[in-house]
Amino acid sequence: MIVVQKYGGSSVATTEKIAAVARRIAERAKKAQVVVVVSAMGDTTDELISMAKQLCPMPDDREMDKLLATGEQESSALLAMALHGIGQQAVSLTGGQAGIITEKVAQKARIRKVDGTRLIEELDKGNVVVVAGFQGITENASWADITTLGRGGSDTTAVALAAAIKADACEIYTDVDGIYNADPRVVPEAVKLDTISYEEMLELAGQGARVMHSRAVELGQIYDVEILVAHSARNVPGTLIKKEDPDMEIRNPVRGIAHDTDVTRFTLVAVPDKPGVAAKVFHAPAEAKINIDVIVQNMGADGCADLSFTIADADYEKALKVMEPVAKELNAKKLVVDQNVAKISIVGTGIRSHPGYADKMFSTLASEEINILSITTSEIRITCLIERDKAQQAVKALHKVFELEKV
């Protein structure tokens, strides 16, 4: 049996924590061949970024990748040493040594292929193989450039390796117990899910549930890798992300509630309602690599429309800079920016086949006197934009109405 485990930065923040993780791994290695993917220790990445910015306001992407990749190279070597320290045979590999070849795009490279040959060789020698997460190289050559995989990169490494070597399990260890059907800090009654489908997990991740990054889940879905999310120190069962199975039909059709307060809304008021306007509006933020989320266009009476969209708070200044000229060019009446907004979503594959969930969601918000600013939906998700200070109240009310104490 081959297991791929991933430990995040907070699980290996100190040498003591590395030693504790090593003991867990060694225990597991008694019964399975283990590949471990590890993130950089604690704040290492942030410290490296801070040094870089002292030297150059806009550090070069390639150099940044080469710099940041040292964090995982360091933690992987230290974890291998910690395993040696307790008598467990182990070897550490960089992303490149582990056969992870990416496209030639710095900072958020996608994996092109994984050559698991060395990984399998090392496992067959009896080693626990510790792989530096978050990184790859551009070619199978010593002079190849080092790339990093962007946000959620170490999770992606773990799932990609699991797929490449056809591992029997892929386990993401983190600082939460698993996936809850609402944020347990907001709803004490929130229930940890034993399983969740890839689709549902993707919708939850996209709508503010921060436990798993969408990219790793997508990869798991494509290569059919079941992903266990569990706590790195507690011995409690986590949540298994997997294909939807028939049993899912008899459970609560609403699988989870996500809320996201990291939202800023831009509205272009009274732009001419003619072909090409939307394209013009969204070209500039795309160029500036700003992720656009909820887009809503309202028809106006006089041949004009209001066009609004949301972005992450962090992109606010960048977005303002690119949108002001656009508003001018399109003769918009004004550009309104609203940071007092939040997204609330209900997610579940059951929503697709059970009508009436949208109605129930809207009427619940209405009875709580929460105003809905806009609405978007997918096949298995309904999202409302509401005022930010009402977010917690909305989550609690929806959790109750949809009886999420029952999973």
Added chain:
Amino acid sequence: MIVVQKYGGSSVATTEKIAAVARRIAERAKKAQVVVVVSAMGDTTDELISMAKQLCPMPDDREMDKLLATGEQESSALLAMALHGIGQQAVSLTGGQAGIITEKVAQKARIRKVDGTRLIEELDKGNVVVVAGFQGITENASWADITTLGRGGSDTTAVALAAAIKADACEIYTDVDGIYNADPRVVPEAVKLDTISYEEMLELAGQGARVMHSRAVELGQIYDVEILVAHSARNVPGTLIKKEDPDMEIRNPVRGIAHDTDVTRFTLVAVPDKPGVAAKVFHAPAEAKINIDVIVQNMGADGCADLSFTIADADYEKALKVMEPVAKELNAKKLVVDQNVAKISIVGTGIRSHPGYADKMFSTLASEEINILSITTSEIRITCLIERDKAQQAVKALHKVFELEKV
């Protein structure tokens, strides 16, 4: 014109110092193609070693190399960013990316070959190429292991790259002004040398002058790379290490005085004087990788001999552990360990052809009432072992007698 420059860890200890080094490099890059070899920032290497030892008392050599190599990967990326920050085109390379292939021996790998292709390509694109010092890889493949070159490794990297790309100059920047003919902290009259031959530099380095490691000098000698040693921040001429030239005949035959107080002497008293004894004595420390220096065997009256040798202070405990069983096995009367010793050497190619230097050295020490414990010589060096607390007095007296204020 191609120049290889090397900056040591203290020259890049902080982001401010990295920025200062970047300004010097950019200035130089106006007139030459520049390759820069850089060490890890300040205490980075020591900090990494300390973490490793917390996790494993005897860290694995391969993992240690992978860990330590991050230090230079980090500093090289940061220096490239600092160059970008002041508008200088630059790219950083790991040892492997720079084409440095070493033998498969961790911690003190020797360079097998250097493929300068990418280095030349990057220079021809107009880049300053910043190379991580002290490291290489075992093969030209992405899964190759990372190796480090051991003490003086970044100097070795610089000389090896200079040889491979036939650079016009190789410049080692450090925290001293150059090579002095005695330690200026001991002899204020010590004179900085404009030039010194490879042979003389090797003898001085071997006898306690810490500025340059022997290995880089040897490599320079083999590939005929002239090495400039100069201060990384001050604009003063340094010392050029080069082939001996005819002019050297008309200068002071004594080129320098080295002293080394980092010396422990072991003496096996009254061991049987028969074939194979010396081999037996030195086998154990060789196995334990302890460097043996001054070896002296004195004939005893009763078919027995006293055998003594010196080692670095740091190896004291390790040496005691291996020598005690040897002393027992050989029926030595006793094993005497003396840490109150120092080595004093005079070095100069002129010594070879000028008789009388040994006599002059011994009589000078005698007139200073300094007892000579033992003597060794090479063609261009005479070394005396003396009491440690007389070392400074000896250096001063010899500097005066050999008129080293004249170079």
